[in-house]
């Protein structure tokens with residue numbers, strides 16, 4: 268059994284959660300982390316927010332879009348203007364081999380405004396790709412350094428290969 272975590276992180280919060288989730292899953296299944304890197308993301312808050320808000324697709328550095336070998340697939344994004352980061356939109360558009368597989372969606376956020384909308388958008392893209400089993404969790408940015416808290420959230424959502 269294998270799992271994969273695909274994530275985008277600009278300031279490191281989502282990366283932290285992705286790494287803790289990987290450590291947790293690794294005890295149950297071989298786990299791969301895929302960190303998305305963009306070729307065209309802005310470094311300006313307003314531009315990042317606008318691009319995310321209108322669901323822009325980012326240009327990605329070369330990465331593996333083939334998820335056929337994995338049994339559990341996780342996607343993580345920061346919430347940007349009530350939406351996923353553009354890198355995640357691109358990856359979800361282009362990935363394959365996920366039909367009917369269990370998916371975990373996770374976000375990190377600041378105030379929490381727009382968090383559900385962000386998760387709903389990621390989920391809607393994946394439903395169009397034949398995914399029907401979702402688990403979702405979110406961690407506020409101030410809690411992303413708190414490993415025990417994050418593990419407790421992961422455990423409480425019962426995230427494992429039986430999702």
Ligand SMILES: Cc1cc2nc3c(=O)[nH]c(=O)nc-3n(C[C@H](O)[C@H](O)[C@H](O)COP(=O)(O)O)c2cc1C
Nearest residue numbers: 276277278279280281345346348349375377378379
């Ligand atoms: C451009 C931008 C837009 C953001 N929009 C939201 C938002 O709509 N709602 C929210 O709760 N947090 C928002 N945040 C806060 C981020 O979601 C939060 O800091 C997140 O943990 C960053 O993750 P990262 O460190 O992995 O990049 C925004 C941050 C940025 C940079």
